[in-house]
Amino acid sequence: MSFPLRYRVAFLVAVAALLTVSVCQKISAQDDVFHIVKGTVQHIDKDSKTMVVKAGDGTEHSIKWTDKTTVAGGKDIGEGIKEGSKVSVKYTEKAGEKTAVGVKDVGKGTAKAVDN
Numbered sequence: 001m002s003f004p005l006r007y008r009v010a011f012l013v014a015v016a017a018l019l020t021v022s023v024c025q026k027i028s029a030q031d032d033v034f035h036i037v038k039g040t041v042q043h044i045d046k047d048s049k050t051m052v053v054k055a056g057d058g059t060e061h062s063i064k065w066t067d068k069t070t071v072a073g074g075k076d077i078g079e080g081i082k083e084g085s086k087v088s089v090k091y092t093e094k095a096g097e098k099t100a101v102g103v104k105d106v107g108k109g110t111a112k113a114v115d116n
Helices: 004-032 106-115
Strands: 034-045 050-055 058-062 084-094 097-105
Touching: 034 058, 058 084, 084 106, 097 106
Parallel strands: 058 097
Antiparallel strands: 034 050, 034 084, 050 058, 084 097
16 A cells, blocks of 8 residues: 655654654753752852852852742841851753752751751
8 A cells, every 4th residue: 555655745744843843842841950059158149149159179159049049948048048158059050040949058957957
């Protein structure tokens, strides 16, 4: 049973379109990858909503935060999280810009665990 040429071409075009859509979805999903950095807050700039976190290996990460960034304990960055705080920051990175999704002061939790 042979199919006419136009049906074969239409089938190939449909398969190519399906593959293109699936590749685009895969690339789009890669944009939402989360990273975590643990370290000490070196600097906080409330005006530009940026903090610099120095990781254990000495690397400094400049990370922005937004109104959607959650802070464990409910305090704002600059109040609960200050320069010198040991933090864990969950962030996304797009076009080289790191944006915090969540910030946790890990120094406080460790101190409570030791005191108990």
